[in-house]
Amino acid sequence: MLSFYPGPSKVHPEALEFIREAFDQGIVSINHRSARFEALLKDTLEVLHAKWNIPSDYTIYFISSATEAWEIVAQSLIERQSLHIYNGAFGKKWAHYTQQIYPEAQSLAFDSQEGLAELKLPNLDQIDTICLVQSETSNGTGQKITRAAFGDALIAVDATSSMGGIELPWIEADVWLASVQKCIGIPAGLGIMICSPKALTRAEKLGRKSHYNDVLLMEENRQRFQTHYTPNVLSIYLLNRLTHLLPNLSLIDAQTRKKMQIWEDFWKTNQHWGLTCLIENPDLRLPTVLALHGKPEYIQKIQQTCMAAGIELGKGYGDWQATTVRIANFPSHTEKDIETLIQLLTHEL
Secondary structure, X not given: OEEEOOOOOOOOOHHHHHHHHHHHOOHHHOOOOOHHHHHHHHHHHHHHHHHHOOOOOOEEEEEOOHHHHHHHHHHHOOOOOEEEEEOOHHHHHHHHHHHHHOOOOEEEEOOOOOOHHHOOOOOOOXXXXXXXXXXXXXXXXXXXXXXXXXXXXXXXXXXXXXXXXXXXXXXXXXXXXXXXXXXXXXXXXXXXXXXXXHHHHHHHHHOOOOOOXXXXXXXXXXXXXXXXXXXXXXXXXXXXXXXXXXXXXXXXXXXXXXXXXXXXXXXXXXOOOOOEEOOOOHHXXXXXXXXXXXXXXXXXXXHHHHHHOOEEEEEOOHHHOOOEEEEEOOOOOOHHHHHHHHHHHHHOO
């Protein structure tokens, strides 16, 4: 089965060899308080900083998932009130979960055909934390993240479907969060949270060590090259080995955009399936997830055709469940994979 599902999706084929290595070398059984684990974690953090061009004063933490990071932001970093700005289902969910902790958390929904720069923002005087979605997986939108419009507020960004696949403007936000089963290309079960010095200063100011996953506890352990909980050592090892193997993120970014151009060119010239890009403005399309829009019967036909050939596409999500199909364009997807799917779609016309 060739999976173009936008997460979990196709795993890097090299991961199987690395999994075997982890078993053969006893990595999966090491104590997370041992010198061996500390060396693994130290090297993993260093190679991520180097290959992903993460500023040296930003800190990296491993958690269970991006969704868990939503809760960590609320419990450790929101001082009084947050504003959640979103145009899709996952941003809306983040706002909902935060409101279970802070009922006064505000939301600002905008249309999927708009960009953040076009929005008229409310008065931000009482807002200390802005929560944004850079990669909205539900509709395939990608946003340009900048601090300029948000004053002195702490900025947290969900980049679940883009981290590891395109370059991100790290210094434009204070918290970046993602999971590994998308662009990073390993099995689900690990989350990544990247924090700026400003985020740590906020955590220190609030001093909330009342939660197991408090940022301060995470940082205390990171300084010893440990994790605050028993981690997914296998996933950390896979991330380590793959990051060493893969090129710098700047090159991966160029490859990702080249592959997305192949897709956009194909759908621009092949109208026989009755599908068009859901997001009309190319500048607002996420380079790692292409959402295609069409009548429900067309969506059903392409899904059935691909599944019969052993290729899985992403289903529609949320408001677009019946009228969209989503195609992942992650680093694990090669141009050969894309050609395989294009040949199928061309042959089945």
